[in-house]
Amino acid sequence: MISNSTKKHIRKLHNKKWRQRYGEFLLEGAKGVQEAITSDIEVITLVIQTDKKDKFSDLLTLAEEHDIKVEECNKTQANSIKTTSTFPGILVVLKKKQYELKNLKNRGSIICLDQISNPGNLGTIIRTADWFGFENILLSEGSVEAHNEKVVRASMGSFFNIKIFESNDIVSDLNKFKNYKILGLDIKGEPLTTQKIQSQNYILVFGSESHGISNEVEKILDKRYTIEGTGKAESLNIAISAGITMYSFCN
The missing domain is CATH 3.30.1330.30 (Ribosomal protein L30/S12)
Structure with missing residues (x-):
């Protein structure tokens, strides 16, 4: 026993x-x-x-x-x-598998999550990223812990297919990706349907459920996009928004 x-x-x-x-x-x-x-x-x-x-x-x-x-x-x-x-x-x-920032460089597009706090949402984003072929996630300081059991469980096994780097200084780490476009999902951005990014060297940034992208990260964005809606809801769940955006960039 x-x-x-x-x-x-x-x-x-x-x-x-x-x-x-x-x-x-x-x-x-x-x-x-x-x-x-x-x-x-x-x-x-x-x-x-x-x-x-x-x-x-x-x-x-x-x-x-x-x-x-x-x-x-x-x-x-x-x-x-x-x-x-x-x-x-x-x-x-x-x-735990420990990844260094260099493990993410030159390995295609990256999902960056800025102070996301809900473990279920993080797990769902990991699962969705895996579905659309994204292999790398950069998680900011102040976010829910990647190895939280609820996160791992919500990912439905995709956790083991994704490299997750937990940052202590997200702005500093983002600035190390010299040849990448840093793109954010923001209510004030251009319609997502207008994006025409051809290169795989881009970072998609999604902000927290309640506050969006932090001011510090917003300052270094190269471009902002928004998901246009036609209904009355005030906003979309962050995992849903991330899924729609990933689909758009993969197509």
């Missing part, structure tokens, strides 16, 4: 401070676990609820093939380590 040290360690990883200190994070659910095991990320431990072993036998076989340590837990123990209200029966402890 699961050791006390493993339980204690997993509970610590519910907290951002310990995720950052250990360089590890958690993910629950069969789809995410499968994606993690088959990706190039390091899976440290797989924890499975004993009465779910038959249900997840394929994942146990996959874990064995990849020499991943497996620990079992009963329902009471599962309740003490779960990150969701209803534990799906399987969980993995993963090692």
